[in-house]
Amino acid sequence: MFKRNPRSYLRIVAEFFYPRGGWYRAARYVIHRLRRLPDPAHRISRGIAAGAFTSFTPLFGMHFIIAALLSWIMRGNILAALLATFVGNPLTFPFIAEISIGLGNTILGLPQGIHLPEVMLAFGGATSDIWSNFLAMFTEARADWREVHRFYHQVFLPYLVGGLIPGVVAGLVGYFLSNPLIHAYQRRRIKKLKERYEKRLAARISGAGERDEIK
Secondary structure (H helix, E strand, O other), X not given: OOOOOOOOHHHHHHHHHOOOOHHHHHHHXXXXXXXXXXXXXXXXXXXXXXXXXXXXXXXXXXXXXXXXHHHHHOOOOXXXXXXXXXXXXXXOHHHHHHHHHHHHHHHHOOXXXXXXXXXXXXXXXXXXXXXXXXXXXXOOOOOOOHHHHHHHHHHHHHHHHHOHHHHHHHHHHHHHHHHHHHHHHHHHHXXXXXXXXXXXXXXXXXXHHHXXXXX
């Protein structure tokens, strides 16, 4: 009666592209969690920088691991880094991919022209190749790595190289914007907690004084 119904795979995929409550609510939740992390502002901001930078890498499925490792190296807050990977989401991914691949092609001197539809096709082809080649280990079929080779040279390598510059920029922006904001929020929160404590202490002293007068 009180058991929660497990989510179907279709619902999980749907909520990945549009979370319950919408993207605005999801973003507010992430910001709220970041502000209330129990760590100095500069450590939280370093974690945010690590997570934002990681969002511009093509190593999908490893963003949490990379962000946590970078944050640890930078002596930042690891949970803040994990939350900051929210920068890379289904809404921002098309823009991140387009900018990174275009910039990477320019740096590497490769021809321009591949866009998001071609990126998705190349990714699908590489995934299909990997699965087919895995099955070929147990059959007489021959391994074929052409789609993987195409994906690496047309998508992965330009994405990896081109994502470094906007990733660094995003990390720096995340750090310098979040550090003063989180610092101010923490100071204001400490002030409110101190005022609340002083009010309670004053109320206790006042109550104790009234009891003494009655005696």
